[in-house]
Amino acid sequence: MKKLDWYILKRYLVSFLFTLLIFIPIAVAIDVAEKIDKFLYHDNLGLLQVLDEYYKNFVIYYANTFMPLAVFIAVILFTSKLANNTEIVAITSARISFTRFLYPYFIGATLITILALVMNHFVVPSSSKIRKKFENTYLKKQTYADKNVKEFSLQLTDSTYIYIHNFNLKGNQGYNFSSEVYDGLKLKSKLSAETIKWNKKDSTFKLSTYRIRKVFEKNDSIFNGTNLDTVFAFTPKDLVYKSALSQEMPSHELTKFIDISKKRGVKNLNAYLVELHKRTSLPIATYILTLIAVAMASRKRRGGIGVNLAIGIGIMFIYIFFLKVSEVLGAVAGANSLLYVWVPNIVFGVLAIYLYFNARK
Incomplete structure (x- = not known):
């Protein structure tokens, strides 16, 4: 130069x-x-x-x-x-x-x-x-609305969908939960529970007062229980879709998050x-x-x-x-x-x- x-x-x-x-x-x-x-x-x-x-x-x-x-x-x-x-x-x-x-x-x-x-x-x-x-x-000052997610649905895989009527982000607990598995347009099984609680330590969910229904060609199988520990392909963080969260993710994490969200059927x-x-x-x-x-x-x-x-x-x-x-x-x-x-x-x-x-x- x-x-x-x-x-x-x-x-x-x-x-x-x-x-x-x-x-x-x-x-x-x-x-x-x-x-x-x-x-x-x-x-x-x-x-x-x-x-x-x-x-x-x-x-x-x-x-x-x-x-x-x-x-x-x-x-x-x-x-x-x-x-x-x-x-x-x-x-x-x-x-x-x-x-x-x-x-x-x-x-x-x-x-x-x-x-x-x-x-x-x-x-x-x-x-x-x-x-x-x-x-x-x-x-x-966090408001009640900041701590709760209402009437949330999410597509976890091509055939699995979940729905939560209300989820408290501070207590990591939700109410009226259901998970449905489909074969095309046909319902194969449905898991519902009165409450769902996230256990951060081992990344599991605890379902209380649950009901499992499996659909067959001639009849259905229904099982009721009190408590069930299980895993799902989501965390409480996935229930919050706010643009502010995108500012906290490095670009490789944000790209991965967008790809996963698309597969889960998030519309916008x-x-x-x-x-x-x-x-x-x-x-x-x-x-x-x-x-x-x-x-x-x-x-x-x-x-x-x-x-x-x-x-x-x-x-x-x-x-x-x-x-x-x-x-x-x-x-x-x-x-x-x-x-x-x-x-x-x-x-x-x-x-x-x-x-x-x-x-x-």
Whole structure:
């Protein structure tokens, strides 16, 4: 690499880190102001525990969230400064094309993209699991609805279905349970029980006041009992289908969970698919936002850095708006979640290409 490439790459990475380090303390300060009374409410909650279990993971989550915004603003700031100092004029006078000028920018974008991909797929989910556990323990007041699942059905295999009228997640106990096994459309057997309780220690279920019915061609066999210890291909965690859970799973676990859920007949998994696809689309947006920022800021404008920054922030808010709308639409049943997640990148990719060819002139 030439000295110019090292110079731009260094400015790119230093400006990115500086911008990111501005956002994080602001986010932490706002969060402390909102939650300080909740921290003080728990006498057994120490400062080190708050820092280790909550704010360490809080910083990891929001540093990853702010990466695209930090990249965009950082590139606008230092590229505008290059333009105002007529350094870009000197570069173009040396017969360096705009495309060649972009090389160090895209090397920096590649480094940040790789970091963001590793964070999104592996680090942030594990970190979020610890942070959310802390929030549920000390910061959130769980309601009755959060602890109970009502009228839940699940397909365990191609032929086995279960139904639970009510299941308490805190006590790991449910009521009015039934398991049915079919041969095509024909019922082969049915197991029902008044209560079902999960034993986490040995991963078994205890059924109380149960009834087993086996269906034959000419007659049925029925057996009643008091207690029965058995196993099923599910756990209480499988009864809770919330998009928040997807944020706590590394991508390989999330992919496996989606595949298993599809086999079990869960109808709408788009919220999980949106989370999975978003972990790749957001880091890739670093290239698009970098190109837009350079194309905008490489020309010297009347008003200087302030005008470029104002336009850039406006574009960033539009991108975030598109992103949130596409996530909501992608989570709707029947929607193509992959397409909706990538729509903001496609739209702003077209804008980036237009600005690129315009800047080349």
